[in-house]
Amino acid sequence: MAAAVEILSMIEREPGRSALYLDIDGTLLDIAPTPEAIVVPPELPNQLAELAAKLDGAVALVTGRSIARVDALLQPHLFPVAGLHGAEMRLPDGRFIEATVSADFLAVKEELHARAESLEGVVFEDKGAAIALHYRLAPYRKAEVDALMEEAAVSTGGGWILQQGKMVVELKPVQSGKGRALEEFMSIAPFRGRRPIAIGDDLTDEGMFAVATAAGGAAIRIGDDAAPTAASARLGSPTELRRLLASVACRPPGNGHG
Numbered sequence: 001m002a003a004a005v006e007i008l009s010m011i012e013r014e015p016g017r018s019a020l021y022l023d024i025d026g027t028l029l030d031i032a033p034t035p036e037a038i039v040v041p042p043e044l045p046n047q048l049a050e051l052a053a054k055l056d057g058a059v060a061l062v063t064g065r066s067i068a069r070v071d072a073l074l075q076p077h078l079f080p081v082a083g084l085h086g087a088e089m090r091l092p093d094g095r096f097i098e099a100t101v102s103a104d105f106l107a108v109k110e111e112l113h114a115r116a117e118s119l120e121g122v123v124f125e126d127k128g129a130a131i132a133l134h135y136r137l138a139p140y141r142k143a144e145v146d147a148l149m150e151e152a153a154v155s156t157g158g159g160w161i162l163q164q165g166k167m168v169v170e171l172k173p174v175q176s177g178k179g180r181a182l183e184e185f186m187s188i189a190p191f192r193g194r195r196p197i198a199i200g201d202d203l204t205d206e207g208m209f210a211v212a213t214a215a216g217g218a219a220i221r222i223g224d225d226a227a228p229t230a231a232s233a234r235l236g237s238p239t240e241l242r243r244l245l246a247s248v249a250c251r252p253p254g255n256g257h258g
């Protein structure tokens, strides 16, 4: 397994041949008790913008969050984003691929919201065309949350599927997937023809790890868990990643670690 620092130093040496695909929660940002409690280090948005400039714009966020939430987190910058696990995208030229909702899904959402309110400690997150039920504040609720979400998925009539995550179960559009999102970005400028480097921390990121490595790139899984992964390297924490990315952002090309 390659070291994460070697992979990032490849970007430093050859920014014009690299493209970077970044997950947010657990990767760029430390995990917090609830979705709203995350802390964006004040220097991070500008560092990502510097990195993007260095890679001629070939930096995308690939996340379970909605694009609107990403924009709010990383303001004032608007990056290319695959949101809702790839169900919605903002392409580099500003075009949107939107996720649509059905009447069945809206009814399921309402019902889930009401039922989640009776489960103390469970946090309901409405993301538009996706829903997350979090049990981080009440881990003993996992079985109840799983059962509720399995029932909800069936009630959508097949248009939405389950996504397991860190202390969360999500309902995401069946037409989603971070691997598919990467393929979409990789087919267009400025991402086309560049070596894809995907960085994430969770099950949902495994699809993009597989696509990036199959295309001759590399992938880094963040975190100290021992979960099996298609990533080519591991790195301990978002703090370490932010430090390495900051160093890539500010060094001139060709001045890598060796």
Ligand SMILES: O=P(O)(O)OC[C@H]1O[C@H](O[C@H]2O[C@H](CO)[C@@H](O)[C@H](O)[C@H]2O)[C@H](O)[C@@H](O)[C@@H]1O
Residues within 6 Å of the ligand: 023, 024, 025, 026, 027, 030, 031, 032, 033, 034, 035, 036, 038, 062, 063, 064, 065, 125, 127, 132, 134, 136, 165, 166, 167, 168, 170, 202, 204
């Ligand atoms: O694909 P990502 O960018 O990693 O987003 C995945 C989900 O992240 C968020 O939930 C997770 O982070 C929360 C804040 O640290 C944490 O409280 C929660 O337990 C985690 O599961 C987000 O709320 C979801 O919408 C994203 O899909």
Ligand SMILES: [Mg+2]
Residues within 6 Å of the ligand: 023, 024, 025, 026, 027, 200, 201, 202
């Ligand atoms: Mg993540």
